[in-house]
Amino acid sequence: MEIQKAGLLDSFQDAGRTCMAGLGVGQGGWMDSLAAALANILAGNDRAEPVLEMHFPAPRLCFEQAVFIALSGADFGASAHGVALPLNRRISLPAGSEIIFQKKINGQRCYLAMAGGWELPSVLNSASTLLKSGLGGWQGRALKKNDKIPLKLKISTLIEQIKVSSFFLAPYMWYRAAPFHVFPGPEWDWLSAETKKQIMETAFTITPSNDRMGYRLAGAHLEMVNKIEMKSSAVLAGTIQRLSNGQPLILMADAQTTGGYPRILQIATVDFPRLAQLGAGDSLWFSFIKMETAVQLMESQKQWLQQTEAGMRFQIAGFS
């Protein structure tokens, strides 16, 4: 696969690195785990296979050999030689195909899975690109023009024309207006009673300062009753910190492992994929969730993935 034109930020990601946070290595990995999984399932891959995560403007890609791919997540209006390449379908491309992404239709992150995957080294048990440290993925960095990433699989089927499968996998059902489920963070009680009420009753807007490390939000000014300085302590993806300017910051996949700002809320893992597709100008609001409920929701998300994967095995058998 050759990068003919680089996008804003194209990097290889998998589920990331667990068990390393104690050494200062954050989990990282794909922002939208469900879209990445769906793309992998459609490509006939193991769900853990690294995928290409793209932002808009997205890259122009060229495939020297015939490939099976799938796109999922954000819709960037993909096409190859005038043929539209819709999301959530299995796509076969003849050798020499070029993919372009012309329009940001919805979402923030589009995932491309390659049947068989790319040749990527495993660094600390993951192929995820850790941009800040220059580790993992393709040479530890975002993809650049003229990069050529070798594929693991050379398919033997002859593909003569671009083909998009008639079947598609429906993405996970989200209610766009649903609140983000949160738990109180360790420093929740440092906030004033009035602020606590405001956080739960008003919407916040994602500012242009948002990336794989975190989203800065704008909204009600968060007043503190406790002014003591916090000692550096662990943070996670989904941790909402209150910055010194009184505004919240949601930590995302590439967040550092420890921080010194008060941790006011923690977003439930089950809501991460949805959060990953929000960008500047989008509004969000919060609602408390009980641990049991969060566990149940997570369980149904896992089951949905398993069922989707099982259903796909039948489809792949009839498609080549």
Add this chain to the structure above:
Amino acid sequence: MLELKECTVESSHACILFVERYCNKHFSTILTNRVPAYNSLLLTLSDSSNINLLENEIIQILKQMTSIPVLPLGEEKVIPICYDEQLGNDLVKMAGYLQIDRDTIIHYHLSVVYRVYLLGFLPGFPYLGFVPQAIAMPRKQEPVPAKRGAVGIAGQQTGIYPVDTPGGWHIVGHTPYIMFDINRKDPALLLAGQRVRFEAIDLETYYKIK
């Protein structure tokens, strides 16, 4: 998340590391991450159904604790540091701010056997405590580029940048050692709980080791 309150940072940290090591020994199969810090410990689990089991166990450990656990002192790690201005440090600026001379800052920085309280910020970045109050520095207003191996001060903490990165700590010197290397069996050079001493080296030695 376990957080200890109302005791000194040294005691909290000893308790935190004791619990962390206990969990590593007995619960390594269900734990995905352990992040000890000054007075807190984050544990993450692969399966949320084990959460109550773990919580009860930790409460029991803490209840049974009759005194502050004594951690094995372990090996004292020596980190060579070059305070030469040619590598680009903030010593002159600090001397002006602190109203003491440059050599006194160096003397104070070398005078302590530090403890690694935690690793965070970046892979292999150690938070070492504590420099004497006389050389404590507030963070810079804005992060500025720091080199790999740069040794900085923020408050009474001192730390070592593992890669070239923007950072807000005032730089006192540079070590030729690599703090984090994926090709080593243990990628991180320092680990929480270890003791660390700095040893001054000249520019020639710095380049020789590097």
